[in-house]
Structures are given as structure tokens and as C-alpha cells.
Amino acid sequence: METIIREGSPKTPYVRLDGEKGLIEIKGRSIPENSVEFYKPLIDWLDKYGTTPLESTDVNVQLEYFNTSSSKCILDIFKKLELIYKKGSKVQINWYYEEDDEDMFEAGEDYQSIINIPFSMIEMEE
Amino acid sequence: MGFDLDKWYAQKMQGEVILKYMGDVSSDKITEALEGIESNLNLKNEINKTRKKVYNVFVECIQNLFHHVDVPPVSAHVELVPKFGIIILARDNSFYRISTGNFVRLDKVNIIKDRIDQVNSLSDEEVKMLYREILGNEGITSKGGGGLGMLDIVRKTGNKLEYALYPFDDEYVFFSLDVYIS
Numbered sequence: 001m002e003t004i005i006r007e008g009s010p011k012t013p014y015v016r017l018d019g020e021k022g023l024i025e026i027k028g029r030s031i032p033e034n035s036v037e038f039y040k041p042l043i044d045w046l047d048k049y050g051t052t053p054l055e056s057t058d059v060n061v062q063l064e065y066f067n068t069s070s071s072k073c074i075l076d077i078f079k080k081l082e083l084i085y086k087k088g089s090k091v092q093i094n095w096y097y098e099e100d101d102e103d104m105f106e107a108g109e110d111y112q113s114i115i116n117i118p119f120s121m122i123e124m125e126e
Numbered sequence: 127m128g129f130d131l132d133k134w135y136a137q138k139m140q141g142e143v144i145l146k147y148m149g150d151v152s153s154d155k156i157t158e159a160l161e162g163i164e165s166n167l168n169l170k171n172e173i174n175k176t177r178k179k180v181y182n183v184f185v186e187c188i189q190n191l192f193h194h195v196d197v198p199p200v201s202a203h204v205e206l207v208p209k210f211g212i213i214i215l216a217r218d219n220s221f222y223r224i225s226t227g228n229f230v231r232l233d234k235v236n237i238i239k240d241r242i243d244q245v246n247s248l249s250d251e252e253v254k255m256l257y258r259e260i261l262g263n264e265g266i267t268s269k270g271g272g273g274l275g276m277l278d279i280v281r282k283t284g285n286k287l288e289y290a291l292y293p294f295d296d297e298y299v300f301f302s303l304d305v306y307i308s
Contacts, residue, residue: 031185
């Protein structure tokens, strides 16, 4: 399984999809006007990874902020991971947020309430 | 006497203006505007929480323009660009204000009005619940905006949306929106 790395830009996050380690990382900000265009290849990668996933997949999401159109795409990613989890692989989502950042904390809670998958909220000191 | 854009603009320019933009709301212009805000010293000195909130709400406001604005009417005497919009970020005493303005076709007026009135009628808890419901159940709207923009703004600011629809001519209305971040 190939590894996809996207460097961060002013409007898009750093992304690492590592099929060998079973590691998915999304960091930075996600505010593109056309979020579907940005996230489509990542969703496609997950579809492929989901056919033969590793025994265990770790997902680290550390976003500064994201726009509402990204919020849908992030949910799509989590839904793909939920499918993998339901098929019996171990999947762990770690949602990082800065201390005092209620908005990112609540965003994490939103996803936690929608998807059925181990989900940890991790506070980071500023 | 119809709607006076200069007068509206002058009014919105009150307070300490951090960023003002009038013209085509293209993807590149949005990037420039965001860079402008980020380099603003006063905002840089704000606590992280406030700075991020201002930035995030500004993104939502300007992308709302990007997804929904129309070509302005010729008689408005403004730049005839595909996505004409105005956005001003100012600081008034203890709060930040984001004002947006754009011309909308008459047939869209009721949609905008209903949407904002509905969002404004909800309690904080109801806003959160509706946000989750839409996030979890609906696909991306045809405009790619997700249908969550206004809800997100109200949720993040904790304040109601203040808006006005000024009749302009037989085809257009000027839509003015003020968002306050305390």
C-alpha cells in the first residue's frame, strides 16, 4: 500500500497516509474553498486501504481550525475508518486540541457523537 | 432615495479597521485576505482562543460570499465581477465585528431570510444539536458549502446574526450581515 504525504499549505493540512505503519495523520488547518477536491484522493486511498487493512490503525488529527465544508469531508474519512473498525480491525482516533480551545474540543465531541469508533480527546498545552 | 452603498460602507468602516475588501471574492483574494489578517499585529497579540475564533469565523464569512454571491447589477456602479462582495473586519471596543455586503437577486431573498431567522431563533443547545444533525445526515450542498456556515458562525460566536436586506432595484436587494465576536 503506497504512502501519501501532502505538505501543508495556507489552506490545507499536512496529511500522511501510511499504509505500511497503519498510520494516518492530519495536521494544521483545513479551509479550502473546494474541500471535496482536496479530500477525494484521501477518501479513495482509505477505500483501498480498507480492503486489506493492517491489524491496527492509528489516526492522529491535530487541526488548528477547519471550515464547514471540510467538516463534512473529515466525517467522510471517519466513516471509512468506522467501516474498517466494524470489519474487525483495531482503529484508534486521537483528536488533539489546544488547551482552552473550546471550538476544537466541541468539534471533536461532534464527531465522537456521530461515529462509533474508539475516539480519544487529547488536550495539548499551549 | 434608494440604497446608498457609500453610506453603508462608511458606517461599517467605524472602529479600528483590520481588513477591508471590496471586489471579486475569488479563491486567491480569499488567501490574500487571510494573510492580511494573520499579519495584523493587534490580532497577533490576542490570546490564542480569540485569535483563532476571529480567523475561523472570518473564513466562514468570506467563503459564504464565495459560494453564494451573484454578479452585481450594472446600476450599482461597482466592479462587474462574477463574485462581487464586500468584507470588513473591525474592532469596536471589546469585540470584533465582521461585516459583509453583497447584492442578491430577489428570488434568493426569502431563502436567506428564512435561513437566518431560523438560526437566530435557536438556543445555544439547539444550534449545537442541529449542527450535529446536518453534519451527520446530509451530503454536501450543490454549492459545496455543506449548509453549515451560518450555524457554525452562530455557534462559534454565541451571538445572533444581525442582518438587513435593502431594496435596490426591481431585480436586486443588498444583503448586509454583521457578525460580532466578543
